[in-house]
Amino acid sequence: MDASRQIAARIEFLRRQLVDREPGPLRDAYLAVPTRERPVLQGTTTPALTQIWQQRPSGLITPATAETQPIDLIDVYLTFEEIFGFAAGPAYPVKQLQALPLGFVLQFCAELLNALSRPGASHSDVDRAFATQWLKEPIRTRVLNELRDPRRALVVPQALMLLARAAVEHSPDSLPDGAKPGNLIGALLAFSDMIGPSGEGGPTVLGEQPGDLGREVIANQYFNNNASVPHTFARYVRRWRELPQQFAGKDGLVDLPAVYEQCTGVTLDDLTVVAGALWAAACNGNVLTPTAELETLLPAGQVAKVLALISADLETLRQAVQSERARRHTEWTFDAFQQRPVIRLGAFLLVMDQRHLIDRAFGWLPILDVRFPPDTHPRPTNHEKLAGQAIRTLRRFSELYVSEVLHSITGQGTTTRRVYDDPELKAAFQGEGQKIADAAVDYGDTWVVVEVTTSQLQRDAATAVPGNAQVKDIDKLLEEVRQIDATIQALRRDESRLTGVSSQIRRRYLPLLLLTEGFPVNPVSMTVIRERAHKRGLLQGQDVMPLEVIDVEELEWIEALQEQQGVSLLAVVQRKQASSLERTSMRSFLADTITTPLSHPQRFEGKVSKALGPLEAVLLKRKQREP
Template identity: 75%
Template sequence: MADAGQQVAAQIEFLRRQLADREPGSLRDAYLAVPVPGRPVLEGTTAPALTPQWQQQPSGLITPATAPTQPIDLLGVYLTFSEIFGFPADSGYTVRQLRVLPLGVVLQFCAELLNALSQPGASRADLDRHFATQWLRDPFRTRVLNLLRDPRRALLVPQALMLLARAAVEHSPDTLPEDTEQGNLVGALLTFSDLTGASGRQGPTVITDQPGELGREIIANQYFNNSTSVAHTLTRYVRRWRHGLPQVDNIGGLVDLAAVYEECTGVTLDDLTIVAGALWIAACHGEVLTPAAELETLLPAGRAAGALSLISAHPDTLREAVQAERAQRRTEWTFDAFQQYPVVRLGDLLLVVDQRYLIDRAFGWLPINDIRFPPRTRSRPAGHKKRAEQAVHTLRRLSELYVSEILHSITGQGGARRVYDDAELKTAFQEKKQKIADAAIDYGDTWIVVEVTTSQLQRDAATAVPGDAQVNDIDKLLDEVHQIDATIQALRRDESRLTGVAGPVRRRYLPLLLLTEGFPVNPVTMTVIRERADRDGLLQGQDVMPLEVLDVEELELIEALQEQQGVSLLTLIQRKQASHLERMPMRSFLYATITTAFSHPQRFEGKISEALRPLETALLKREQPTT
C-alpha cells in the first residue's frame, strides 16, 4: 500500500511540475484551469500554447486550420490521358480517328457536352461521373471515379471539346461510305488532355511588369473559361440595344442602334432575337438540334433565313473560317469561327455548338460587328464607315451610362454621401489639359475614384499569341489609370471645389477601374498593371489604396449584395484587399467568402422577359388559330 501511495504522490508531483512549476507562486492557488482535449499548454504552466492546428487544403497545401481560401484553391485540374490509361497519348491518334468520323457526329457530340456544362445549375461533378460511367470500362472507370473524388479534378474540359470540334472541321468528312468502321470519338477527345499545352515552349515564370509565356497562358485560360450569366447579359442587352439613350443625353454623334443594325444588315434586332432566342431555349432544354423549318414558322418568309445568315454557317463556310485562322497565328485558345458562327447547319438541322457563344453573339457586344462588317451579299449603305463609327461610339456611351446608373443605385443605399459624375468633375477642375475620371464617390473618409472603360482584350491577347499584345492591352488600361491619378491629385489639392465644403483632415483614395466587357483579373494581370503603374509614377502615396479592377457583372453582384445584405462597395473592396484573394477576381472573392445566398438586383426584374419579348410575341402569334 505504501508503494502505491508513493506512486500516486509521485504522479501528482509530476503533474504539478508539468502544469504549475513555472508559474509565479501567487498564481498557483489563485485559479482553476480545466484541461481541454486538443488544447495543449506550455510545460510547467496552465497557459494555452499558441500551437496552430493544421489542415490540408483542396489544393494539397498543408496550412493552418484557420487559413482562408488561397488563390490556388480556386483552380481546377483536368484528368489527362496518361492518368486515365497509364501511358501517354499518341500525337497522331486524334486526326486518325477524326478522318473516319462524320463531321456532324463529332460536332453534335461536342455540342451536347458543351451545352450540358452550360446549363443553369448544372453540376460539373455529376456530369463527370455520369460520362465516366458511360464511356469507360473497368479498371479505367474505377480509376477515374476515384480521381474525381477530388472536387478540383475534371473529366469534361470545355477547351478540349472546342479543340476537338475545330479539328473535326479540318479533318472529318461530311459523310462516310456505309461499310466504314467509325473512329473512337471518346478516345479522340481524351487525347487532347495530354496534347494541350505540350508545345514545349519555354519562358520566364517570374511575373513582374511583363506577363511572359506562363502569364499569357493563364490570361487566355481565364478569358476562355469566364462564363457570363445569361441574366446579366440579357439585362445589359435591354439597356444598351433596346432602351437606347435617355433624352437628357445631349452628346452628338450618337445613333439609334436598332435602326443602324437593320440598315446595315437587312435584319431587325427583333428577328435576331426570335431566331437566337428560340435556339437558346431549345438548347436549355437539351435539344441542340433544331429543324430550320421550325424557325421559319415564327417569321414571315425569308426573315428567319436572314437572321440565320449572320449567326450560322454550313460546314464548308466553317472550314474556310477555321483555315483562315491558321494564317493568323492560331493558338490552342483560338475559336473565332465558332464565336462568329455558334450555329452550324447540318442539312435541314441547326446545331447550337455552345449556348454561351450563341448568347454572346446575339445579345452581347458582338452584334456591333454585324454593323461594322455587313454580310458580303448585302451592299453597304451610303456613308457606312461613318455610321459604323457612330454605332460603336453609341454602344460605348450606353455601356458607360449603364455603369453610372449602377453606381448611383449602389451608393444611394450604401452610406456614400454622393456620386460625382464626369460632368461635375470637369466643372470643378477646369484647368487646361486636366485629366478627369468618370466618377468620384464620397464615402466620408475615403474617395473611390472610378474610371469606366469599354476596352477589352484584343484577339491576340485573348488567345495567348506570342508577342506584346497583352502588354499593349494593359498599357491601354494605364491610360485610364492616368485619369484616375490626375483626379486623385485634384481632390488632394482642393476637394471643396467639387463638394462645396472643406474635406476631412485625413482622406484615403481607392482607385477603381470598371471594365464593361470584362477583363481577366488574376495575380499575373494585377501584378503587371500595378508594376507598370508604379513604373510610371501613378497612384503614389500612403493615402492611396491598391488599384482595384472590376467588370460590370461583378458590380451588379455587389449591387445585389448592397440591396439584400446592406454591405457597401467600399466595404467589399476593403475586405477583398485584406484577404488572400486580393489579386483574384471580385466574383471569386464573393463566392468564396459570402456564405448567405443572394440573388439578382431588383433592376433585373422582368428584364429577361423584356429581352425575349419579340420571341414570346412570335410564339403566341403562331399558336393563334387561323381563320
C-alpha cells in the same frame, strides 16, 4: 517495481519533458496544451515557431491557413494517364477523329458544352453523368471515386473546343460502310492531356511580366468566364433598346437598332427571335433545331438573313478554321466558333455553345455586324462613318449604364452621399491637360474614383500568344488608370471645387477600374497591372488604397448586395482587399464569402422579358394561328 512507483516514475518523466527546461518560478504558473496546430518546445510550455503545412483541395501542399486561397479556386482535371494508366501520344486523337463523322463529333461536343453552360448547371453533375454514360468498368468506378473530391473534374470545356476544331480539320463528313469508328472518348481525354503552356517561357517570379504560365492563366480565365444570362439581357435592353430611344440624335449618338438594320438588312427583332429560339431550345437540352421550325416564326427570307450573320455550314466552318491555322500560336484560338456559334447541319441548326450564342446576339458582338456587314447586303454610302458613330455610341451607352448602377448603389443606405459624374468633374477641375475619371463617389472618409472602359483583351492577348500582347493591353488600361490618378490629385488639392465644401477630415482614395466587357482578374494580371502602375508613379501615397479592377456584372452583384443586405460598394472592396482573395476576381470573392443566395437587382424587373419580347410576340401570334 510496484504499480505506484511505476506511476510516479511516469509522472516524473512527463514533468521533465514538459517543464524541466523552464525556470523554477514558471513551472507551476500556467498550463499549456500541445496540439498538432500548436506544438511546444520539449521541456517547456513555450509554443514552437514552426510552420504547419496542409494539402489544399487542389493537391498542392502549402502553409496551413483557415482562409480560402486563390489556389483553392482552381479545379484539377483528371488526365488521360490517370484514367487509363498510360499516356496518349499527339497522333492518337487525330487518328481517332479520322475515323469519326464530323457531324457526330460536333453534336457530341455541343451536347457537353451546352450542358456545362446551361443556367444553373453543375459541373460536377455533368462530370458524373459523363463518366456513367461513356466509361466502362472498372474505369468508370475509379473515375467516379476520384470525382468525389469536389476539386477534381473530368470534362474540360477547352478540350471540347479543341476536339471540335480538330474534327473540322481531320474528320470526314461520313464513314465508308463497315468502317470501324474511332474512339471519341479517348480523343477527348487525350486533348485534355495536351493542354498546357506553349511558347518561349518567361519569368517565374511575377512582376511586370506575366511569363509563359501567367499568359496561360489569363487566357484560361478569359475563355472560361461565364456571364450571367439575366445580367446580359438587362444590359442589352438598356444599351441596345432603351438608351438609343432616349439619346438618338443627341451629342452625335445614333439610333443603334436603326443603324444595325441599315448595315445588315436584319432588324434586332429578327436577330432576337432566331437567337432567342435557339438559346431556349439549347437550355431545354435540344442543341439541334430544324431550320423549318424557325421559319414558322419569321418569313423564310428573314431567317436566312439572320443565319448568314451567326451561322456557318460545314464547308464555311472548315475554311474559317483553316484560315486560322497560319496565325494559331496557342490552343485558345476558337474564333470561327465564337463568331458563328450556330452550325448548319443539313436541315438542322446546331448550337455549339449557348454562351457564345448569347454573347453574339445580346452582348457587344452585334457591333461587328455593323462594322463588317454581309456581302449579300449593300453597304450604306457613308458606312465607315456610320460604323464609327455606332461604336462610339455603344461605348457611351456602356458608360451611362455604369453610371446608372452607381447611382442605384449609392441611392440606398445611410453611409453614402452622392455620385459625381463626368460632367460635374470636368466642370470642377477643368483646365488645360487635366485628365478626369468618369465618376467619383463620396463615402464620407473615402472617395471611390471610378474610370469606365470598354477595352477588351485583343485577340493575341486573349489566346496567350507568346510575346507582349497581354502587357500591351494592360498598358492601354494604365492610360485609364492615369485618369483616376489625375482625379485623385485634383481632389487632394481642393475637393471643394467639386463639393462646394472643404473637407474637415483626412480622406482616403479607392481607385476603381471598371471594364464593361470583362477582364480576367487573377493574382497574375493584378500583380502585373499594379507593378506597372507603380513603375509609372501612379496611385502613390499612403492615402491611396490598392487599385481594384472589376467588371460591370460584378458591380451589378454588389448592387444586389446593397439592396438586400445593405453592404456598400466601399465595404465590399475593403473586405476583399483585407482577405486572402485580394488579387482574385470580385465574383470569386463574393462566391466564397456570401452564404445567402442573392437575387438580381430591382432594376432587372421585366428586363429579361423585354429582351426576349420579339420572340414572345411571334410565339403568341403562332399560337393564335393554331386551330
